[in-house]
Amino acid sequence: MDEEQLRRAVLDSLELKRRFFEANAPLILDAGGRIAAALLSGGKLLVFGNGGSAADAQHFAAELVGRFQRERAPLSAIALTADSSVITALSNDYGLEHVFRRQIEAHGRKGDVAFGITTSGRSRNVVEALRLAKQRGLLTVGLTGRGGGPVAEIADLLIDVPHDSTQRIQEVHGMVVHMLCEIVEDAVAG
Numbered sequence: 001m002d003e004e005q006l007r008r009a010v011l012d013s014l015e016l017k018r019r020f021f022e023a024n025a026p027l028i029l030d031a032g033g034r035i036a037a038a039l040l041s042g043g044k045l046l047v048f049g050n051g052g053s054a055a056d057a058q059h060f061a062a063e064l065v066g067r068f069q070r071e072r073a074p075l076s077a078i079a080l081t082a083d084s085s086v087i088t089a090l091s092n093d094y095g096l097e098h099v100f101r102r103q104i105e106a107h108g109r110k111g112d113v114a115f116g117i118t119t120s121g122r123s124r125n126v127v128e129a130l131r132l133a134k135q136r137g138l139l140t141v142g143l144t145g146r147g148g149g150p151v152a153e154i155a156d157l158l159i160d161v162p163h164d165s166t167q168r169i170q171e172v173h174g175m176v177v178h179m180l181c182e183i184v185e186d187a188v189a190g
Contacts, residue, residue, distance in 0.1 A: 013171050016163055020172050021179075024159065028176065031141055031157050032183025038113045038139060039064075040188060044076035046108055046133075048100045049117030049126060049143075052170050054081035056117050056143075060177045068181040072189040078107060080129075100129035110137035118142070119169045121149025121160070130154045143176060145169030 001009075021028070035045060045064060047057040057079045064077035080103045081087070090099045104114060114133030116126040121144035131154055134140045142148060142155035145163055152158050161172045 013168055016161070016168050017172055017175060020161055021175075027157065027159060028179050029183060031159060032180045033187065034139055034157070035113050035115075035141070035180060036184040036187035038111060039075045039077075039184065041111055043109070043111040043113060044078060044107070045113045045115055046078050046080055046104060046138075047115040047117070048080035048103075048129060050081075050123050052166075053117035053119065053123075053126075053143075053173070054079075056170070056173055056177055057081045057115075059174075060115070060181065063177075063181040064184065068178075068185045070185060070189055072185060075184070075188065080104075080107075097124045097128055100125050101132050104129045104133050104136070104138075108133055108136055108138050112138045113141060114138045115141045115143065116151060116155070117144075117173060118149075118151060119145040119161075119166050119173070121146060121151040127151060127154065143173055145173075 047060050049057045058081055061077040061079035064075040080100050087099055090102050114130055116130045118126045127150045130140045134154055140155045141157045142151035143159045144151050145161040148158050148160045159176060161169045163169050
């Protein structure tokens with residue numbers, strides 16, 4: 001990569017974020033409000049994804065259990081990607097496609113939010129978990145890219161980044177997580 005390629009990559013990322021948030025501000029506000037309402041009603045956020053999306057899931061949960069920008073009571077958020085013993089046991093015993101689904105079975109209750117992150121919208125374990133969550137009456141949110149794939153057909157709320165580059169999609173996903181944290185924190189902290 002040279003200096004010009006670096007500048008183009010940054011400009012592409014900035015332009016994608018600008019277009020995305022202009023087009024999706026009402027959706028992001030709605031999702032944040034619905035997540036906050038679930039948490040304020042005693043529900044929990046169950047968030048999950050693979051690879052970089054797993055890191056986003058853990059980041060999201062950490063900001064809600066801890067704090068994002070201000071002191072407040074901790075919020076119930078569980079990253080289904082964080083417990084290596086659970087993940088490896090479920091992968092070994094049931095297969096990777098059931099890793100998140102089985103945890104939704106264990107932890108998910110009506111009034112909770114299942115928040116699946118997948119840049120393609122096609123990650124089988126994310127799709128299966130969201131499908132079960134929807135059947136059980138959880139609010140299902142998909143944070144995707146590339147049109148949302150099968151997640152688009154399942155999620156109650158689809159937050160899709162219209163781009164083909166995984167890294168650009170992930171850059172927007174990180175910002176979406178931060179915006180949702182801020183919306184939720186504002187709602188619960190008053």
